[in-house]
Amino acid sequence: MPLIRLDNISIAFGAKPLLDQVNFQIEPGERVALVGLNGAGKSTLLKLIGGHHKADSGEFWVSPTCRIAELPQAMPAADERKVRDVVTEGLQDIRALREAYDQLASAENTDMRKLEELQHEIEAVDGWHLEQRVQRVIEQLELPGDKLMSELSGGWRRRAALGAALVQQPDLLLLDEPTNHLDIETIEWLEQQLMEFKGGLLIISHDRSLVDRLATRIVELDRGILTSFPGSYSAYLELKQKLLEEEEKHNAEFDKKLAQEERWIRQGIKARRTRNEGRVRALKKMRNERADRRERSGKAKFALEEAARSGKLVAELQSVSLAYGERYLFKDFDFTLQRGDRVGLIGPNGAGKSSLLSVLLGKQEPDSGNVRIGTNLKIAYFDQLRAQIDPEKTVMDNIAEGRESITVNGRTRHLISYLNDFMFAPERARTPVKALSGGETNRVLLAKLFSQPANLLVLDEPTNDLDIETLELLEEIILDFDGTILLVSHDRSFLDNVVTSTLVFESNGGLCEYVGGYNDWLRQRPKIAAPAPKREKNEVPPANEARESSGNDSKAAPKKKKLSYKLQRELDELPGKLEDAEAKLEILQEETSAADFYQQNHESVNEKLAELHKQEGIVEELMERWVELEAMQEGE
Template sequence: MITHDRAFLDAVSTRIVELDRGVLRSYPGRFSAYEATKARELQDEALAQARFDKLLAQEEVWIRKGVEARRTRSVGRIARLERLREQRAARRDVVGKAKLELDAGMRSGKIVAELEGVSKAFGERTIVRGFDYTVLRGDKVGLIGPNGAGKTTLLKLILGQLAPDAGTVRLGTQIQVAYFDQMREVLNPEATLADTISPGSEWVEIGGTRKHVMGYLGDFLFAPARANSPVKSLSGGERNRLLLARLFARPANVLVLDEPTNDLDIETLELLEDLLTDYPGTVFLVSHDRTFLDAVVTSTLVSEGDGAWREYEGGVEDWLQQSRRAAALAAKDAAKAAAPKALAAPAPVAGPVAAPAPARRKLSYKEQRELDELPVRIAALESEQKALSEQLAGTALYSETPQRVAGVHARHAEIDDELMALLERWESLSGPAR
C-alpha cells in the first residue's frame, strides 16, 4: 500500500517500509510507531555525529600544532585522522545527494533566457547597453559590479520581470524562480523551525520525494531538539541558515541569491557551496565574496561601466586573468603604434581592478598575538590532559578519595571543552576573509 494518507496508514498498517537516502528499512507496527522510532533514530544519529565531530576536531587541533609538535607526530595517529576526514566527507556526500533529490523540481527547458541587443536606462543613467546573452539550464552565473552598477536591474531583465527599453528577451519554458535575499525575506518570529520549513506537516515534500522535516533541518545543521523552538530564539546567522533551508525546499529550477554569504559561519558556507555546486538547476549569484563565487560559478557577468556588461567563462580569478591579459595586450599594441622603433618594454600588467584580496582576513595586532599564542595554549592543555589520562589509566589514583577521582575525570572533560573553544577561535582567526 502506497499512500500519503497518514490517518489511513495508521489505522491499517502493521509494518512500514521506508526509503531514506537510498536505503530501505522496515519498521514493525503502525505509522505512529514508525514516526516515533524514526524521530528517535534521527536524534541518535545526530548525537553520534556530534561525538564524531568532536573527536575529529580534537585531532585537527593536534595536527595543526606548531613545528615543534610536528616532529613528534605519530604515523598511526595521522592515518587515523585521514580516515576520520574521509568518513566526514562521505557523510556530507550522503546529505548532498539526499537534498539533490528534493531540489530537482520540474526541469526547465534547455534555454533559460536569451537576450538580444537589450538596453535599459533610468532617466539619464544607462544601466544596460546593447547586451546579447544566453543562459542555459545548469549555468551558475556570478554577477560582479560596484553598488548601483545595475546587478539587480540586469537580473530582472534576464528573468523577464522588467521590460527593456530596446532589444528582446526570450524566456525559456517551465521556469520556476526562487529568491534568497536576506534583507527582504521575512520570517515569522513566533513560528517554529519545523513550521517555517513545512507549515502544517512533518514532511518536506517536493516532486513526489518526501523527507522528515527533522532530518531535513539536520541537513542544515539544526539539531532535532531545536525543530520546535521558535524562530526568535535563533541567532542572525542561524536565521540565514534557516532561510537557506526554506529556499532549497521550494520547487524551483532557477535560484537567485543576493549576497547569501553575509553572517554565515564556515560550516554553513561549505554546505551552501556544496549545495549550489551540485544543484542541477540554474543559479544567479550576487556576492562580494570572491572565494565563494570562485567555488560556485561557471561564468561571470561583469559590469564594465556605462551600461557595458561582459561575460567571462569561469569565476572571479578567471575574469581577473583574462582582463589582465587583455589589458596587457592592449597596452602592448598601443605602445607599438605610438613608438614602433622603441625597444619593447615589458608590458604593464594592469587590470580593471586590483589583485584579489588575500585569502585570510586582516587581523588586528591583538588578534595576531592571540593567534600566535594558540598553539602554545593548546599544547599545554593537551599535555595536562595526557597526564590526567595516565592517572586515570593507572591504579594509584583509585586508592585516593572518590572526590579526587571525580575531580580528575571532571578536569579531563573540561579540557575537551576548552580545546574545542580554542579550536573554534583558531578557525575564526585563521579562516578566510568574508
C-alpha cells in the same frame, strides 16, 4: 611578550561549554584567523577579549600597554552624523578627558590639583592632538569627513567604522565578519588596509580568500577546544583532515575495546569467579571517558529538490537597457542564458545586479529592448534580504506551510528529520527565527529554498553569515545541481569554485560577459579600463600577447602607429623590467607579511616598509608607462 593571554578559560551557556579550559595567546604582529562552525563560540571568545564577557573560570590577562579596538559586525547606522564625528567616537575616552579638563578649567573655583592630574592623563594618551589623529585617519582611508553617514553606501560606512577603530592606534584589532554585505572592490580595499596594519589581528571571517591571504595562523574552535595551526588556511585544511581521520580511528579502537570489556563484565559465574578488580576499575574509567567525549558537531547535509528539466532557452535579452534616474544600470545589453549555465554577477553595491536578475526572470520590464523567457521554469530564489522568512514564526512554521512531512527527491521525511539536516536540533527547530543568529537564519532560508522543486536556482548573496564548512557543502550541492544557476556573490572563492561565466558591471552602463570565475575575469578584463591584476612570476603580460598576432589576423586588425626607435625599444624592454620589479615587490610583501616582522627593532621595520612603498611606486610607474606606450602605438 604576548598582547593577551587566556589561561584555562571556561565559558558555558546552559550545560554546553563553549570554551573548555582554553589556553590561547596572541603575539605582536600576528594575524590570527578564528574558524569554527556557527554556534561554536567564536563571537563569544571575541567578546571576552573585547571586555564584553566574563569567563566562568580561568584567567584572562592583557598586557598593560596593549590597546584593543574592535570593528563590529553590525554595519554603522545611516544617520545624520558626520563621518568625522564617527571616526572621533573611537576616541571617546580621550574626548571625555578633554571635556572634563575644559569644564574644570572654566569653573570659578578650579581644583588645580585635579586639573593637573587630568592634564597628565591627557598627555599620557596624546590627547591634545586628538583632531590631528582623526584627520590623519580620514586622509589614510580617503574618507569624506564632512559628509553625513546617511549619504554613504554600506561600504563607505564600513570604512568609517574602520576609521573609528584605527584612530585608537590599537595594538590588537578584533574583527567579526568584516566583509559581510561589502562588494568585492571594498573587500579588496579592506584586505589591503589590514595587510598594512602594524598591530595584531584576530579575525572571524567566512571569506576564504581574505583569510588565506591575511592569516599567519589559523586557530580552530571545536567542541570547546582551541587548536592552533601555523600557516595559511589552505595548509590548515590539509592538516585538519588528517587530524579528523586520526581522531575517528582512535575513537573506533576505543569503542571496540570498550565493547569487549562490557561483554566480559556480563559473562556468567565462571567469569565472575575470576573477575579482576583492577580490570573492573579500568572498565569504569573507560565508561566515564566515553561519557565525557564530546562528539564533533554534525555537519549540514542538505540536498536540492530538482524539478523536471526546463527548455533549452532559459532567458534571452536583446538590446536591453535599464536606468535608475539619469544613470544607466546597463545599456544595449545582449545575453542568452541556456539550460545548465552557471553565471555569476560581479559589481559594486548599487550597480544593478538585483535589477538584472529581476529582468532575467521577467519580474521587471526594461526601459528598452526585448526579453524572452524560456518554458517550464521552476525557480528557487535565495533573497539576501530574507523577505521569504517571517521572523516571528518558528523555524518549523516557516518551512512547514501546514505540512508535518516533506518530500525531497522522492523521499518523504518528517519535518524535524529534514531540519536536522540543516543542523537544527528539535528544540532549535521550535525557536522563533528572530532569536537565531545570522548564519542560522540563512540555513532556514536554504531549508525553505531546497524543499521546493527547481530547475533554475537564483542565489543573491547566499554566503553571508555561513560558517566555512556549510559554505563548502553548499558549493558541493550547487556543483551537483543539473539545472541553471544565477549567482550574485562577493565571495571570490565561491565564485571561482561554482560559476562557468561572469557578468561584470563596468562603468557607464557597461555590462560584459567573461568566461570563468572571479580570477578568470581579473586575467581577461581590459588593462586600460581597470587596474592591472597581479601576474604570476614569469607570466607574459597580456598586451605583449596581443602584439604577437599572426599574419592572417593582421588584415583584420587596425594598423598600428609606428613608434620612434627609442620609444619602441623602451616598449620592448618594459615587460622584462616589469617582471623583475614585481618579483622584488613579491619578496618584500612576503617579508612584511611574516608573523615575526613587527617584532624586529623599530628602525628596521620602518626601513623595510619604506622600501616596500618605494617598490610599489616603481611597479605602478612601469605599468602606467607601458599602458601609455601601448596607447601611442594604437594611435589613441
